[in-house]
Amino acid sequence: MTKCKGKTISEKILSAKSSTDAYAGDVVEADIDYVMVNDITGPIAFREFEALSCDALRERIVLIPDHFVPNKDVPSAEQAREMRTFARKHRIENYYDVGRGGVCHQVMIEEGFVAPGRLIVGADSHTCTYGALCAFSTGIGSTEAAACFAEGRLWFKVPETMSVSLIGRFKGYVSGKDLILRIIGDIGVDGGNYKTLEFSGGGVESMTISDRLTVSNMVVEAGAKAGIFLADKVTEEFVKGIVKGTYSKVSPDKEAHYSSELEYDLSSLEFMVALPNSPGNVKPAKEVDVLIDQAFLGSCTNGRIEDLRTAASILRGKRIHSSVRMIVVPASMKVYRQALNEGLLGVFIESGAYVSGPTCAACLGGHMGVLGDGERCVSSTNRNFVGRMGHKNSEVYLAGPAVVAASALKGRIAVPDESI
Amino acid sequence: MDNVRGRAWRFGDHIDTDQIIPAERLTSDNMDKLGLFVFGKVNPDFAKNVEAGDIVVAGRNFGCGSSREQAPRALKQAGVSCVIAESFARIFFRNSINVGLLPIECRIEARDGDLLVICPDEGTITNENTGKTFAFKQYPPFIKDLIESGGLMARVRENRRCSR
Numbered sequence: 001m002t003k004c005k006g007k008t009i010s011e012k013i014l015s016a017k018s019s020t021d022a023y024a025g026d027v028v029e030a031d032i033d034y035v036m037v038n039d040i041t042g043p044i045a046f047r048e049f050e051a052l053s054c055d056a057l058r059e060r061i062v063l064i065p066d067h068f069v070p071n072k073d074v075p076s077a078e079q080a081r082e083m084r085t086f087a088r089k090h091r092i093e094n095y096y097d098v099g100r101g102g103v104c105h106q107v108m109i110e111e112g113f114v115a116p117g118r119l120i121v122g123a124d125s126h127t128c129t130y131g132a133l134c135a136f137s138t139g140i141g142s143t144e145a146a147a148c149f150a151e152g153r154l155w156f157k158v159p160e161t162m163s164v165s166l167i168g169r170f171k172g173y174v175s176g177k178d179l180i181l182r183i184i185g186d187i188g189v190d191g192g193n194y195k196t197l198e199f200s201g202g203g204v205e206s207m208t209i210s211d212r213l214t215v216s217n218m219v220v221e222a223g224a225k226a227g228i229f230l231a232d233k234v235t236e237e238f239v240k241g242i243v244k245g246t247y248s249k250v251s252p253d254k255e256a257h258y259s260s261e262l263e264y265d266l267s268s269l270e271f272m273v274a275l276p277n278s279p280g281n282v283k284p285a286k287e288v289d290v291l292i293d294q295a296f297l298g299s300c301t302n303g304r305i306e307d308l309r310t311a312a313s314i315l316r317g318k319r320i321h322s323s324v325r326m327i328v329v330p331a332s333m334k335v336y337r338q339a340l341n342e343g344l345l346g347v348f349i350e351s352g353a354y355v356s357g358p359t360c361a362a363c364l365g366g367h368m369g370v371l372g373d374g375e376r377c378v379s380s381t382n383r384n385f386v387g388r389m390g391h392k393n394s395e396v397y398l399a400g401p402a403v404v405a406a407s408a409l410k411g412r413i414a415v416p417d418e419s420i
Numbered sequence: 421m422d423n424v425r426g427r428a429w430r431f432g433d434h435i436d437t438d439q440i441i442p443a444e445r446l447t448s449d450n451m452d453k454l455g456l457f458v459f460g461k462v463n464p465d466f467a468k469n470v471e472a473g474d475i476v477v478a479g480r481n482f483g484c485g486s487s488r489e490q491a492p493r494a495l496k497q498a499g500v501s502c503v504i505a506e507s508f509a510r511i512f513f514r515n516s517i518n519v520g521l522l523p524i525e526c527r528i529e530a531r532d533g534d535l536l537v538i539c540p541d542e543g544t545i546t547n548e549n550t551g552k553t554f555a556f557k558q559y560p561p562f563i564k565d566l567i568e569s570g571g572l573m574a575r576v577r578e579n580r581r582c583s584r
Contacts, residue, residue, distance in 0.1 A: 157560075383485060
């Protein structure tokens with residue numbers, strides 16, 4: 001087959017990192033900039049790695065406990081200890097213990113591991129989040145992480161790319177979460193399988209980095225390998241001052257080949273909700289009338305300061321519905337501190353919400369808000385599979401921060417009364 | 421590669437990793453007994469009745485969701501030899517190869533309990549109960565090598581031996 005001249009961002013990054021001229025469909029072995037593991041995927045990686053009896057590429061390894069920490073029970077304490085021991089033994093400085101880190105993907109962004117053109121892998125499926133900053137990043141398994149600890153390289157099949165062109169600007173509280181839920185609803189939970197979704201167009205410039213992170217975070221719920229936003233001034237401004245080391249900007253060629261093309265007008269989007277038990281089971285929020293028991297605001301998807309500001313502005317001066325408990329979990333210590341300084345934590349507490357420090361918490365049914373039999377939760381997280389947040393008969397409704405806050409006030413899925 | 425013979429267990433589309441092994445089982449004290457908890461939340465009979473060599477037969481997008489390698493490890497530890505699915509989620513597919521659980525992309529007709537024979541080298545699956553045979557595409561050369569060499573860590577060991 002004749003190779004076309006132009007390349008997508010994925011083809012460019014994987015070519016550069018493998019020193020080959022790679023196109024979609026090729027298999028390459030590429031140098032990774034960083035490999036990250038968390039407390040539940042780390043232990044398998046540590047054991048596989050130790051069996052090799054070799055030195056770790058310590059500067060490229062990032063260890064972030066977040067799923068079951070602060071330790072929820074003795075087994076999770078032992079597991080977190082295993083990561084701490086590994087970090088000490090191999091003198092890994094990029095280790096973020098409780099009180100210094102938070103949800104792994106948010107920490108990776110804040111600490112400057114992510115920059116345009118980088119290739120980053122993580123033993124967590126939401127590693128695709130970093131595409132928001134024009135990096136190629138994707139989830140891998142624990143054994144693959146162990147191989148990266150030793151070799152600093154991994155194999156990749158260069159993905160085909162779907163072009164997602166964005167125009168316009170979000171209206172009111174409608175956000176990145178509504179866009180990505182709409183996309184998953186449109187293309188299906190395997191509509192992006194093995195592919196990159198590449199986001200471009202004038203609409204990108206109007207999106208905050210926070211919204212872009214939410215979108216890239218959830219491309220995996222459509223099966224995608226990566227979700228990459230073209231870098232712009234907003235990206236450069238964001239990365240400046242926090243990035244570790246240098247980076248090379250990358251942009252797609254005009255003649256790049258895309259397997260398919262989608263277009264969304266951000267100004268025409270409305271609040272969306274994914275109903276149980278699939279992130280692809282998406283409906284406009286105004287068409288969903290369901291009583292809820294819990295409202296969860298947090299996670300790598302929507303636990304950033306912008307999300308907390310949105311929710312606080314809806315909750316300010318109001319009381320959460322008597323039949324609802326609301327749980328607010330900032331995604332990192334930095335977000336937590338910022339929310340404290342801005343007075344947002346006070347708003348949540350005064351409205352009757354429970355606020356905790358950063359952790360993945362109830363997102364995956366770990367702790368801090370696990371659901372009982374038949375309970376329903378409206379959640380700013382990314383998955384609503386059977387039993388995801390607890391009992392197999394519990395239900396999760398995925399939504400953006402505005403719908404989570406509005407629903408907490410009404411006691412049922414609701415859209416905010418927008419006066420802006 | 422050796423032929424595989426086992427009973428079929430039918431599953432539908434989009435079987436996610438939370439169903440295969442729920443998050444609350446993902447602590448390292450469970451690392452060698454994941455098989456006891458496989459499909460524990462949604463199909464507790466599976467772990468009780470699965471036998472060594474059995475084959476999971478599923479629809480589209482098997483293993484979607486989390487990157488947890490505990491998912492293919494749980495199936496493997498329970499005795500499952502192979503997963504046949506119309507398509508796989510990418511991380512599950514990669515993880516399966518590395519833990520020695522054979523992932524085969526193929527659409528087949530089989531009911532629960534049907535006896536299946538897989539010939540990896542010929543790329544065929546025969547349902548002994550119906551007599552029907554189904555062909556599947558050979559793996560790309562890189563993946564085939566990876567499977568035959570015993571997964572990624574075996575390959576890493578080989579690389580390191582060669583570079584010394």
